[in-house]
Amino acid sequence: MGGSSSSQQAAQSQTPTFFTQEELSKLKSEFATGGVEKVKPLLEKKVTGLTNTELNIAVTGDTGTGKSTFINAMRGLCSEDEGAAAVGNTETTMKPTGYPHPNLPNVRYWDLPGTGSTQFIAGSYLREMQFKKYDFFIIVSAGRFRENDAKLAKEIKWLGKRCYFVRSKIDADLYSMRRERKEFDEGAEMEMIRSDCVSGLGKAGIPNTTVFLISSFEPDRYDFNRLKEALEDDLTNIKKRAFILALPIESVEIVRKKNEILKKDIWMLATLSGGVGAIPIPGLSLACDIGILIGAIIHFQECMGLDDASLHRLANRTGKPVEELKAAVKPHLLGKITPDVIARIGWGTAVVTVSALELALNVIPVIGSIFGAGSSFLMTLKILRDALKDLTENAERVVRVAFEIN
Incomplete structure (x- = not known):
């Protein structure tokens, strides 16, 4: 019973919180009549709306x-x-x-x-x-x-x-x-x-x-x-x-709050990336929508304050040399994110454990288990999760260096 309860709690933490009940109902009905292709425009609208929230x-x-x-x-x-x-x-x-x-x-x-x-x-x-x-x-x-x-x-x-x-x-x-x-x-x-x-x-x-x-x-x-x-x-x-996403990274707690928010965006981005017209990424065996994938990782990088401009601003505010802040970040996370970088880092190259992912996905409306174990949906999901995990850990290190937190 204890394992089942904790599994349910883990799954619940993945439930998207940016949808109204009406939107969730529409997602379900659209999927029932037209599958993934009918759901994609609704998700695109939601992703755009979240990005453009004033x-x-x-x-x-x-x-x-x-x-x-x-x-x-x-x-x-x-x-x-x-x-x-x-x-x-x-x-x-x-x-x-x-x-x-x-x-x-x-x-x-x-x-x-x-x-x-x-x-x-x-x-x-x-x-x-x-x-x-x-x-x-x-x-x-x-x-x-x-x-x-x-x-x-x-x-x-x-x-x-x-x-x-x-x-x-x-x-x-x-x-x-x-x-x-x-x-x-x-x-x-x-x-x-x-x-x-x-x-x-x-x-x-x-x-x-x-x-x-x-x-x-x-x-x-x-x-x-x-x-x-x-x-x-x-x-x-x-x-x-x-x-929260606009807050400067001034504490480990802020970094972790950003991580929780960005994690809830990933399933939508993975669904969009898992559609028709995906392109293989060099070094990876599966196809993904490279534009969505790279755009998401760059957005994660900026929200976590790890882009070059953000690191320079943090250095100015704290009086720390920017080189000292950059030394806390893995070299491959600095600078431009490209398909080659994704392949070289190895995000998503490990075996996708379908059972673990399905546990997290079975509470997500509509998506559930409609994608197979070898789908670009699951691969994109894993790449984005691995990328966000890496960026979060590096942002925490930068905060500790910038504000001298043990």
């Missing part, structure tokens, strides 16, 4: 609170990187400025003009800022949250969107306190700052609020991880997927 995050607050630095940190950039939000400039524009993620351009952070004017009216501000386009709002302050912040938060909540309070530059505050006092307790000082922020918001009419204390220069410290988890938890499945 996530728009609004960041607002007064001028000088560190909005631009925060936006850069959320995208894994420092101010010198290409595409970074300009830091330290006087705010003059009254239009939102969008900053796309470097690898996932449909994920955008929007720097909204400051809210410090004495003429500030929350409703008018949100209309001018095109309120409806944003999935949620982050209000940033470098000190106490002000009356305008509270007004804006009330209006955002009234209009049915989520709002989060971020107290930035906590590292600078703690540094000053540490220099001034002989006895210093960082945890106690943070709680005093947090309580002061919460108390101020309570007096402004927003009680029992969570305030996240962060430093945009130290994303692995203070409340930065708690903030990311809160944002993630409040998003729907498909939006959550986009948010």
Whole structure:
């Protein structure tokens, strides 16, 4: 009984989570009447939809609170990187400025003009800022949250969107306190700052609020991880997927979350690759759709931060030489992925254990055991699983080197 239960749990972990019940029913009925060829357009549409999912995050607050630095940190950039939000400039524009993620351009952070004017009216501000386009709002302050912040938060909540309070530059505050006092307790000082922020918001009419204390220069410290988890938890499945895949690799936990998401894409890609018109890969005995296969592995590589541009950005942020980060990655995973690379690495060349794969596949709607043991579906499935496993292990090593994690 114990083995059966654990097998079922293993199988359940492979169940796709990005489909509605209606979509699953349609997949089943289409397969029943037209087989794989009738299912493929539905899967192609879903894969395209997942890739093109838009996530728009609004960041607002007064001028000088560190909005631009925060936006850069959320995208894994420092101010010198290409595409970074300009830091330290006087705010003059009254239009939102969008900053796309470097690898996932449909994920955008929007720097909204400051809210410090004495003429500030929350409703008018949100209309001018095109309120409806944003999935949620982050209000940033470098000190106490002000009356305008509270007004804006009330209006955002009234209009049915989520709002989060971020107290930035906590590292600078703690540094000053540490220099001034002989006895210093960082945890106690943070709680005093947090309580002061919460108390101020309570007096402004927003009680029992969570305030996240962060430093945009130290994303692995203070409340930065708690903030990311809160944002993630409040998003729907498909939006959550986009948010996690866009996170910079700053912890082993983030790398593993990305792995779990990408694993759930693999069966769809394998189904598409297992269709008619596949081309043999040099060095492998089976045919696969090379475009799908290589495109997927390059996407995995970028999501895991192992492409050349991502490694350089991580080196800039952490002060580690890029050569040191690259030394943590197997040489064949650096640079361009080609059919020759796939054959040379040996992804997918081992014997495919059909029974083990069927266990994972029997909960996947429609697909089940329609492909034989020698099919390109199973081979593509195995190649992508092996590739993702390799990339995940290498990304974990890079994180440990970059952030000096044991």
